Amino acid sequence: MKYLNYKGYTGSIEYSPEDNLLFGKVLGIKGLISYEGETGKQLENDFKESIEEYFSDCKLKGISPERPFKGSFNVxxxxxxxxxxxxxxxxxxxxxxxxxxxxxxxxxxxxxV
Known part of the structure; x- marks a missing residue:
């Protein structure tokens, strides 16, 4: 698997040999949502928790969560x-x-299509 997917959000999977840690960020949005874990399962769990936390933060602020890959872009x-x-x-x-x-x-x- 190259990417993590959860509720329409896609996350990268990277590795830091210096820290012996997996990490990533949500792709396709302007905001920064990052996550990490020592194992693949921990990384996946932190990714999902980060998305849920983002949804909660948006709800508290009364704003709509940013949707990734909306289907339009400038070339x-x-x-x-x-x-x-x-x-x-x-x-x-x-x-x-x-x-x-x-x-x-x-x-x-x-x-x-």
């Missing part, structure tokens, strides 16, 4: 690549967004 590319992609999308009678989404699906191997 910065050269103007010439942007032009080529936009013209290709027009020729294909699709949107630039659909063209980019299909290219990403092909690259990462996800099934079409």
């Amino acid at each position: 910065r590319i050269s103007s010439s690549l942007h032009q080529k992609a936009a013209l290709m999308a027009i020729e294909m009678k699709t949107s630039l967004n659909n063209l980019v989404a299909e290219a990403i699906r092909q690259r990462v191997g996800e099934d079409p």
Whole structure:
């Protein structure tokens, strides 16, 4: 397993040989949620507890928890690549967004929506 998953949140798994400790952070959000453990099971438990603590903190503050990987992001590319992609999308009678989404699906191997 490369990542931990819990309630829609994904966490990294890293190792510190200096501390002989596993650690990680929640990916795909601006806020920092980190966790650690001496074993894989401890790491997983601390990850889940950290997510639950984050939910409790948000509730106390009256704010909505940040949702990871919302499905939108900015991409910065050269103007010439942007032009080529936009013209290709027009020729294909699709949107630039659909063209980019299909290219990403092909690259990462996800099934079409």
